[in-house]
Amino acid sequence: TAEYDEEALKELIAGELGAARNRSFGLTTDALADADLTAQVSPLMSPFVWDLAHIGNYEELWLLRGAAGIEPMRPEIDGLYDAFEHPRAERPSLPLLPPDEARSYIATVRAKVLDSLSSVRFDPGNPLTSGGFVYGMVVQHEHMHDETMLATHQLRKGAPALLDPPPEPVASRPSGADEVLIEAGPFQMGTSDDPWAYDNERPVHLVDVPAYYIDVEPVTNAAYTAFIEAGGYDEPRWWTPAGWEWRNSSGKRAPAFWTREDGRWLRRRFGRTEPVPPGEAVQHVCWYEADAYARWAGKRLPTEAEWEKAARWDPAVQHSRRYPWGEVYEEGRANLGQRSLRPSEAGDYASGASAYGVRRLIGDVWEWTSSDFHGYPGFRSFPYKEYSEVFFGPEYKVLRGGSWATHPLAVRGSFRNWDYPIRRQIFSGFRCARSAGEAA
Ligand code: AVJ
Ligand code: FE
Numbered sequence: 001t002a003e004y005d006e007e008a009l010k011e012l013i014a015g016e017l018g019a020a021r022n023r024s025f026g027l028t029t030d031a032l033a034d035a036d037l038t039a040q041v042s043p044l045m046s047p048f049v050w051d052l053a054h055i056g057n058y059e060e061l062w063l064l065r066g067a068a069g070i071e072p073m074r075p076e077i078d079g080l081y082d083a084f085e086h087p088r089a090e091r092p093s094l095p096l097l098p099p100d101e102a103r104s105y106i107a108t109v110r111a112k113v114l115d116s117l118s119s120v121r122f123d124p125g126n127p128l129t130s131g132g133f134v135y136g137m138v139v140q141h142e143h144m145h146d147e148t149m150l151a152t153h154q155l156r157k158g159a160p161a162l163l164d165p166p167p168e169p170v171a172s173r174p175s176g177a178d179e180v181l182i183e184a185g186p187f188q189m190g191t192s193d194d195p196w197a198y199d200n201e202r203p204v205h206l207v208d209v210p211a212y213y214i215d216v217e218p219v220t221n222a223a224y225t226a227f228i229e230a231g232g233y234d235e236p237r238w239w240t241p242a243g244w245e246w247r248n249s250s251g252k253r254a255p256a257f258w259t260r261e262d263g264r265w266l267r268r269r270f271g272r273t274e275p276v277p278p279g280e281a282v283q284h285v286c287w288y289e290a291d292a293y294a295r296w297a298g299k300r301l302p303t304e305a306e307w308e309k310a311a312r313w314d315p316a317v318q319h320s321r322r323y324p325w326g327e328v329y330e331e332g333r334a335n336l337g338q339r340s341l342r343p344s345e346a347g348d349y350a351s352g353a354s355a356y357g358v359r360r361l362i363g364d365v366w367e368w369t370s371s372d373f374h375g376y377p378g379f380r381s382f383p384y385k386e387y388s389e390v391f392f393g394p395e396y397k398v399l400r401g402g403s404w405a406t407h408p409l410a411v412r413g414s415f416r417n418w419d420y421p422i423r424r425q426i427f428s429g430f431r432c433a434r435s436a437g438e439a440a
Contacts, residue, residue, distance in 0.1 A: 004131065006122050013135045014114060016409060020142040021110060023338070023407070027149045028052050028099070032161055037099045040092040044425055045152040049102050050081070050091045051145045056106030057081040059113060059138050067134050068116035074105065084386060128383055131195030136409075137383075140196065143407035150338070150405045151425050153270060154257070160271030167340045173347025177216060180356050181436060182306070184211040187313040188320040189305055190376050191414045200388035201414040203378045204320075207305045211436035214302055214310045216359055217346040218367060218431045219293065222278035224285070225265060227293045228254055238295045243288030246422055256284035256424045270341050279345035281365045281429045287397045287421035290368040290430035302433035304371035304416070307400045311354050311361040312413040322412050324354035324361050334363035335404045336411065343404050343429070363406070365429030366399040366417055373398050373418040391418055403427035 028037060028048045037048045046054070057078065064070040072078075079085050080094050097105055122129045129135075153162055185208065191197050192204040233253045236244050246252075254260070257268045258276065265276040285293075294300050302310070312320040325333050333352035335344040343364040353359045361367075373388075373396040381389045396418040402411030405427050419426060 004122075009122065009132050010117050013132055013139070014117060016139045017110065017113065017135075017142075020139050020146070020407070021106075023146050024052065024055060024142060024149075025103075027146055027153065027162075030099075034099050036156075036158075036161075038092065038096070040089075041152050041157075042155045042425070043089040044423075045148070045155060046088050046091045047096070048149060048152060049096050049099050050094075051149050051152075052099075053077070053097050053102040053105060054081040054083070055142050055145050056102070056109045058141055059106070060109045062134050062138055063113045064109060064116070067120050067129055068113070070112060070116065073109065073112075077105075133195060134383070136196030137198075140407075140410045143410040146407070147403070147405045147410075147427070150341075151427070155425055156271070158271065162270050162341060164270060164272070165340045167342065167344060170345070170348050173345070174350050175347070176357075179213040179215050179432075179434075180310075180358060181213055182209070182211065182310055182356055183315070184209065184436075185315075187305075187309040189308050189414075191320075191322075194322065194412065194414065196409075197412070197414055198387060198416075199380065199382040200373075200375065200416050202380075203376065205377050207309075209303075209305050209309050212302070212306055212433050213436060214306060214356075214358060214433045215299075215431040216357065218281040218343075218360055218365055218429045219290075220278060220346050221265075221276045221280050221282050223297075224255065224282040224293060225276070225278070227296050230296065232292060232296050235296070238292040239288065240291060242421070243292055246286070246288045247292075250422075252289075255282060255289070258284075277342075277345070279347075281343040281346075281360070283343055283365045283403070283427050283429045284424045285368075285428060285430070286424040287368045287419075289424070290428075291370070294430070294432045297432055299432035299434045301368055301370040301430060304369045304398045304400065306433050307361070307367065307369050308413065310356055310358045311401070314355040316355070320413070321355070322414075323352075324358070324413065325352050329408050334402075334408075335360070336363040336402060336406055336408050338405055338407075340404070343427075361401050362411060362413070363402055364404055365401075365427055366403045366406075367401050368428060368430040369398045369400055371398045372396065373416070395420065397421050399426075399428060 122132055124130045186206040188204050189207045190201050190204045259266050266273050267276050311324050349360055372394045374392050399417040
């Protein structure tokens with residue numbers, strides 16, 4: 001018998017599907033002209049209409065044809081929205097559904113999903129529907145593409161198109177040590193019992209981690225500016241050979257969207273130009289920049305295991321938590337879900353600290369780790385190898401913790417993201433670590 005109330009779970013799923021759709025429509029409103037929705041903002045990104053119809057096509061494949069066994073609605077468009085068939089740069093030239101057709105296609109898919117939900121059995125013996133897994137996968141998928149569309153918005157030229165609510169005021173910010181010591185010893189990495197976790201987060205396994213120090217907060221704009229102003233981009237000794245080659249060929253000397261004017265740093269953020277706020281976590285840096293900064297600071301990037309131990313391990317009870325603060329998501333403990341279109345400042349969200357007192361691990365900025373993306377011992381691809389397995393290898397670096405643009409359902413302490421070390425259009429930052437016993 002199921003350990004969950006299937007009716008209540010279905011209600012939760014219907015609500016979360018609705019919330020994800022409101023978000024997707026909010027990012028592709030008809031306040032944007034059709035030309036904006038179909039344009040190529042950057043060769044790194046899909047046109048908004050591709051993401052929109054892809055969200056619906058993925059939902060049709062997994063929830064209608066898959067879970068509910070319903071006949072294909074529009075099999076002829078599957079190829080257009082298959083991410084592996086067409087790279088992003090090529091998508092604007094495809095015969096994509098125009099905005100209104102894309103909206104009505106995904107609305108029809110959704111109506112059928114909600115119609116069929118009550119008759120789909122969440123069979124505990126069927127890993128696809130047990131615990132509502134495949135529905136959770138589709139909800140998370142929509143939110144991932146919403147974050148991707150936010151990155152497209154950030155790259156977009158022209159007048160601001162999104163509401164930009166100010167960050168909530170903070171009464172006081174705690175002060176204290178810049179880094180904490182995490183004692184040597186094993187911890188539980190990954191999960192085997194989180195019902196909506198992806199294959200790459202599984203299975204739970206013990207990892208023995210030597211003692212290390214990790215920064216309490218992600219690196220701030222002020223600290224990153226000090227690296228720039230100390231000539232960090234001009235010193236090959238801080239960079240790996242591949243990083244130095246990236247520095248030379250890209251010509252980059254600051255995070256993406258930064259410009260220097262009259263002796264100060266400005267940044268463009270969703271169509272507005274503003275002074276770079278010193279206390280915010282730095283974002284839009286690539287792995288090579290994060291790695292070079294860390295070396296300049298006398299530190300290094302944490303490994304994935306170091307990041308996760310600092311985030312999840314509770315040494316008092318010898319157990320890994322789902323979130324830094326505990327098992328249950330609580331609003332206000334992390335800067336997630338597009339509350340405002342920016343990271344928060346060092347000292348904010350102190351109530352989201354981990355058992356070790358490490359802050360802002362979840363939310364704010366995706367944090368680059370030193371680790372390549374690989375399967376854990378005992379990894380089994382599920383439900384399709386194109387989610388994770390085809391990306392395993394030395395080409396991709398792992399990022400952890402989600403950003404301000406990540407929805408709470410699409411991140412947890414065990415969640416793993418990955419990208420090429422040159423990418424910086426994503427909401428990526430980092431924190432530093434160092435092995436215990438080595439000078440900072
Ligand atoms: C997990 C964020 C790397 O957006 O490229 C989207 C997730 N998989 N559609 C991405 C994904 C299928 C993926 N990342
Ligand atoms: Fe996708």
